[in-house]
Amino acid sequence: MGKSFAVIGDPIDHSLSPNIHSAAFRELDLDSSYIAFRIPKGELAGGLEGLKKIKIDGFNVTIPHKIEMMKYLDRIDESCSVIGAVNTVSNKEGIFKGYNTDMDGFLEPFKEKKLNIANTKVLLLGAGGAARAIVAGFAKEKAGSVTIANRTLENAKSLSEFSKKVGLNSNAIKIEDVNDSAKDYDIIVNATSVGLRNEPSPISLDGINEKTIVYDIVYMPMNTDFIKKAKDNDSIVIFGYEMLLGQAVRSFEIWHNMEAPYNAMKKALLGGF
Template sequence: MTESISGTTEIFGLIGDPVEHSLSPQMMNAAFSTYKLDARYMAFKVRVEDVSLAIGAIRALNFAGVNVTLPHKSTVIPYLDEVTPIAKKIGAVNTISNVRGHLKGTNTDFSGFIRSLKKLNFTPKNKVIAILGAGGSARALVAGLADAGASRLIINNRTAERAEKLVKEFSQFFPETKLEAVTLQTIKETTLDLLVNTTTVGMFSSGLPVDIMECREISILADLIYSPRKTSLIKQAEKMGIPSLNGIGMLLYQGCESFTFWTGKKAPEEAMHNRLLSLID
């Protein structure tokens, strides 16, 4: 990232609602700075009803690329020219490139999450995993965890029909993983190798998506929220001695892969990580 903005500066961004809490601009601009690229990354709040206008603006204003966050990861797809096979399977896009008006979408969430689990020496193979939520991030995790060999994935969503639809859709792609839409009570009664919160509960309040004190057994807990760094769910896990991680690792690694998708360069992981740590410590 150069120190001045010119007529040749490439613009990247994040679209979602809300975006005010996002650390992506600081992380991605640190990456551009490392390579001294003439580029800037900014966050743009886009309402649900304005998604088509926002995608049109990417073309009209010649943005080089964008990341997509809640609640638009699935709704952007019809407006793109091309979607990678993995993103099609997931049904959610979190990264879009713009090459001479051709918009290509992909998904780096699933691989970012799998990489983040290595911090706790966790591998999904033959594991029983519960996922809270059935939105774009949950879809990516279901695909990634099933592809990595999870034996059973149980999914709970506030709207049960949405979880049931996800299970029906993904069961055909991953027949060797048992996928189930379940109630919170079933999650509480199941011995879990990993519990993952993909909802926004805890981002703006002290609420809990589930009271893990009522759960039978949880080996590891992951909360995709990274701001605040310690949600009420993470704090509860720490009090109970359950190893846990927040969404910082997933944010870092999906960002690294987005950077490479846009630029063709290996992401400066250390610089991006250090920037994130400077913002959360």
């Protein structure tokens, strides 16, 4: 029997995940399907019952359910318990096991491009769910320190506490206090949602150079103002779609227990822009 997969969230109609996974199924001739399934906030329990009834084999979880989904899991992978949020679920005979592939997805482009993280000085903009997975990733790769800059200082402080708990030196500041300090960092990551609506870069990137790694996790549009400013300074750029691709590849491998067809998935993803 064919296998079925989904992504749940709200809004969900613009999700690129069905395209990416369907391309992988075609490439490997797998009898599987992947759909986008809208579950509004507050309706997660009912939506999950529906998925169990149709014997879904696995699903991705996105905004607004990544944290709430934790309480519906029967088993929790370590990737998920550390971060406290889930984006990938496998279903084996009604047993839901949760994983978080955002961290591996975030790190994947560094590996692909052979960019070093160990002992670097990191500036992380944002302190939401994605930023938490990113902090866990930098801790795993032994970054030297991370400065967390966020609109709401309280949220930056609490992420900074988490960072210290997972062994990564950290401090918290307000995003407007970054001022002209971007040039003091080796890696700068935008993990706020600023850029999604074509807003200007959340900070000034004046003074950064060709050694600075600038990573925007916002993937739509591809060329945010933040990315454009990094390119103007000849910096090394990592696009949000690269993280999206990385997490999709990892989800694929969890569900299918085989290597994902990276290039076919990348082609499908880029075709979505």
